[in-house]
Amino acid sequence: MHPETSPPVSPEAPRRGFLAKALALGCGGLATLAPLGAGVWAILDPLRRTSGAAAFRPVTDLAAVPADGVPRRFAVVADRVDAWTGFAAEPVGAVYLRREPGSDTVQALSATCPHAGCFVEMNATGTCFRCPCHNSAFTFDGGIVEPSPSPRPMDGLECRVAEGGAVEVKWENFYTGIAAKVARP
Amino acid sequence: MSTPTGTPPSHRGPLRRLADFLDDRTGYRSIVHEALYERVPGGARWRYVWGSTLVFAFMTQVITGLFLWASYSASAQTAWESVHYIQHDMAGGWLLRGIHHVMAQAMVVLLALHLLQVVIDGAYRAPREVNFWLGLVLMLIVLGMALTGYLLPWDQKGYWATRVATNLAGLVPLVGPALQQLVVGGPDYGHHTLTRFFALHAGFLPATLVLMLVVHLALFRRHGLHAKQPPAGPDAMFWPDQVLKDAVAMLAVMAVVLGVILVPALRTMAAGGTVDWGHVGAELGAPADPSQPYAAARPEWYFLFLFQFLKVFEGWGATGEFVGAIVVPGVIMAVMFLMPIVGRWNLGHRFNVAFTFALLAGVGLLTGLALHEDYYALWVDRGSLADAERLFAETGGDERKIAAALGGDRARIAAMEKRLRTLEKVRNSEAFLAAVRQARIDAARASELALRPERIPPAGALELVRQDPATQGPRLFAQHCGSCHAHVDPASPDAATILAKSSAANLHGFGTAAWMTGLLDPNQVAGPAYFGNTAHADGDMVGFVQGDLQDAEAWTPADTQAVIAAMASESGLGVAAPDVVARGRELVASDERCGSCHRFRDNGTELGTACDLTGWGSREWLAGIIADPTHERFYGASNDRMPSFGKAADGGAPQLTSEQIGMLADWLRGEWYRKGGGAHR
Structure with missing residues (x-):
């Protein structure tokens, strides 16, 4: 050339x-x-980072969860570290708490949609959960309402009522979009 | 050569066929050929490597800079914090930042070498004038990147150096003040100073540099390499002969950079120590604090000559700075821009070479002078200046008194003046070295606080430092308490000298059993560490300790020990057997013992004669006496000189806020965050 x-x-x-x-x-x-x-x-x-072990965090009092079978939304408050900044007692997420009539057992559902991680809300008529992003729908106990793009029911969280009536939820995040419920590290 | 010959297409391997395909569609072979097969007249030479090492240094800065960018956050509350996170928390962050930091300095050295080689070889002469000018502009851009990068960690060092640099920019005639305000992003230094400097450092300047560099290299190719005469051998090709030399030089540059970063750590390891990698590589000072003086402020070493140069104009006022920072550098740059024109004549070329060498020599000399001044105390034996020091202390430096003291002997006066000047230089240098030491302590403390499990509050690391008793205690003490009170370990060698100068109690260890033991020692109570230099030197307490307390029948040594234990237990700084403490409390409360003057808990003694010993030395007690020693709980009307720091004078603000008083109390009590907990003191 x-x-x-x-x-x-x-x-x-x-x-x-x-x-x-x-x-x-x-x-x-x-x-x-x-x-x-x-x-x-x-x-x-970032691959070395974890959000810390899941721990029970006080969310509210038993009295604040009416025993009517209808879920109520509560903020989960925890100390949070964002890289170098430490936040004391900050809202880090939300859960739905629900109590059957006459029961002292509280069921806790993460408000994060298992489909793509949007914030699940109540539908307009207040009869079931509905995710505003892709219309995943769930019953009050978290079960899938077909047709739904979500591969699994809403994520239940361990929940206990401490002495004195404080409702404590074991706060965890899960991978979304898969059928299995796998906690993030 | 790029056309494969001999082998029919069907017999070529898949890689070869892919290459052929790509070449057919892009013509890359001719581009690569063009780039690599440049004739090097006279053969490859080591002296031609400098330009390539500069390109390599710049590429290194681009690579490390982009990765740093991925973790850096430019705002007054997050810049220091994110850099600290990169340095201490991120895997390999120290290495990344270290390479960026040291390579920036290497680049300045390489620039000087490249310039020197071009000038000596006369490579600026026709037709290469424009390329020389481009090179000078590139040099200014690199210096601009160095200057802007220095601020980005937002530590004390970068902050104060930048304030000086931007204030100097304000001296430019007519547009200066506007220019300064634009660069700083407003009238004050803050978020927008950082965002603007970051945009300059990582955006405008490198983008301009790349554009200029492309033209610089294109022109370089157009003109061909300026060969050193006479040729050393037959012509060679850029690839691989010169490229090999360039690559070896690049590797050497990188080896030096890595050496600068790693050698201190490797030494520590060789000595059997453990290396804290967060402290390897580039330094990070304490967070920028406009309210905190920084006597260790110096520009980066390659700007030290300018710093020293400005001192030549001391006493000229603003004119001096204008001349030193703008006129002279401007004239020097103008001469350099004229070099290609001046260099047309043989004599002119010699002038250019001489000028460049003179310039480098001047820069070297000024840098040396600056370092000599700063580190002077390291090689001068202060003991040899003892006579000058004594004379200075006696005369207060007054010339006439010095002359009188030396009997008017001119030769001796002249010699002494010289020694006094040396003494002043030593003192200035000692002050600088002390400031550097303090800066290191403050930086280490800020880092220790930032690494607490609670990490940094959203308001930023400065907030942590400002509320830290360990950092603020000594500062507040020196400013408000130190003119009367000493704070020195009685066991330290210079305790006697410091105590002799004090005029109130030594507060080192206040609240501890050791402190109380000294107070109840008849040989110490009227000494300088306790009441000796105060109005209470012949007061009731001194009388009691030297009188009643010496009556071994009334006060057995066990009684005294019990009182000491009880008092140290009040402050919470001492631990003793509960029965001893209980016995001590009885004695303190008893109206036949301490309680005859002192209130203690509910012993019913009237306040006003002596201090209330309830909670003596506790945080609350200390805060109380600092806030108002004239309160009846403390010295009341018999208070000797101590100001009421927490009480506002008519309509004004108190000298110290309750937060500051609390920090002083915490510091005196030795209570502050320590890594891994740790006991008092």
Whole structure:
């Protein structure tokens, strides 16, 4: 293609040329490896992070959950660390609590839709849950109402009533979009 | 050469066929060929590597900079915090930041070498003038990136250096003040200073640099390499001969950079120590605090010559700074821009070379002077200046008194003046070194606080530092208490000197059994560590300790020990057997013992004669006496000189807020956050 620039390569060149090329690529590559390696090392840092072990957190009092079988929404308050910032007692999410008539047992459902992670709300008539994003619908005890894009029922959370009537929920996040209920690390 | 010959297409391997396909559609082979097969007249040489190492340094900065960008947050409440997080929390963050920081400095050195090589070789001459000018602009852009990058961690060092730099920009005639305000993002330093500096550092400047660099390299190719005469050998090709030399040089640059980062850590490891990787690589000072003086403020070393240069104009006022920071650098840049024109004549080229060397020598000299001044105390033996120091203390530095003290002997006066100047230099240097030490302590403390399990409050790390007794206690004490009170460990070697200068009690260890033991020691109670230098030197307490307390029948040593234990238990700073404490409390309360003057719990003694010993040395008690020693719980009317720090004078604000008083009390009691808990003191 460039007959006018025939390179003045000396006869012993091919072998020496190969060595020089390999060395040049090696040195250049090695030198570039340091910044690239450090960068990749640092950018993968989030993979080491977990949101901490799931723990029971007080959400409300038993008296605030009417025994009428209708779920009520409550904020979950917890200390939260966002990278370098520590937030004391911040709302970190929401749960629906529900109590059957005459029962002291409270059922807790995460308000996060198992389909794609939107915030599940009550439908307009207050007869079931409905997710505003893709219309997943759930019964008050979390079961799927067909047709629904959600691959699994709403995520139940462990819930207990402490002495003195404080309702405590074991707050966890789960992977969305899959049939199995798997907690995030 | 790029056209494969001899082998029919059907017999080529799949890789070769993919390459052929790509070449057919893109013509990449000719582009690569164009890029690699540049003739190097006279053969490859080491002296040609500087430009390539600069491109490599810039690429390193782009790579590390982009990765840093992914974790950096530019605001006054998050900049220091995010950099601290990168440095201490993120895996490999210290290495990433270290490479970016050290390579920035390497780039300045490489720039100087590249410039030097171009000027010496006369590579700026026709037809390469424009490319030389482009190179100078590139140099200014790199320096601009260095300057803007220095601020981004928003630590004390970067903050104060930037204030100086932007104030100097304000000296530019006519547009100066507007320019400064635009760069700073308003009349004050804050969020917008950071967002603007970040945009300059990571956006405008590198984008401009890339554009200029493309033209710079294109012109370089157009003109060909400026060969050093006479040629060292036959012509060679850029690839692989010169590329190999370039690559080796790049590797060497990276090795030096990594060495600067890692050698201190490797030394620690070799000595058997453990390395805290969060402290390896680039330093991070304490969070920027406009209310806190920073005597260790210095620009980065490659701007130190400018810093020193400004001192030449000391005494000129604003004119001096204008001349030093703007006129002289401007003239120097103008001369450099004229080099290609001046260099047309042989003599002109010699002038250019001489000018460049003189410039570098001047920069080196000024940098050396700056370092010499700052670190002077390290190599001068202060003991040899004892006579000058004594004379200075006696005369207060008054020239006439010095002359009189030396008997008017001119030779001796001249010699002494020289020694006094040396003494002043030593003192200035000591002050700087002390400021550097303090800056390190403050930085380490800020980092310790930021790593608490609760992490940094949303208001930012400065808030943590401002509410930290360990940081603020000594500052508040020095400012408000230290002119009378000492705070020195009695066992330290300079305790006697410090105590002799104090005029109130030594508060080191106040509230502890050790402190109380000294108070009840007849040899100490009237000494400088207790009441010696106060109005109470011949008061009732001194009389009691030196009189009644020495009556071994009335006060057995066990009684005294019990009182000490009881008092240390009141402060909460001492632990003793409960029966001893109970016995001590009885003695303190008894109206035949301490209780005859002192109120203690419900012993019914009237207030006003002596301090209420209930809760003596506790946080609440200390806060009370600092706030108002004239309160009847404390010294009442017999208070000796101590101001009521928490009481507002008519209509004004109190000298100290209750928060500040609380921090002083906590600091005196040795109560502050420590990594992993830890006991008092």
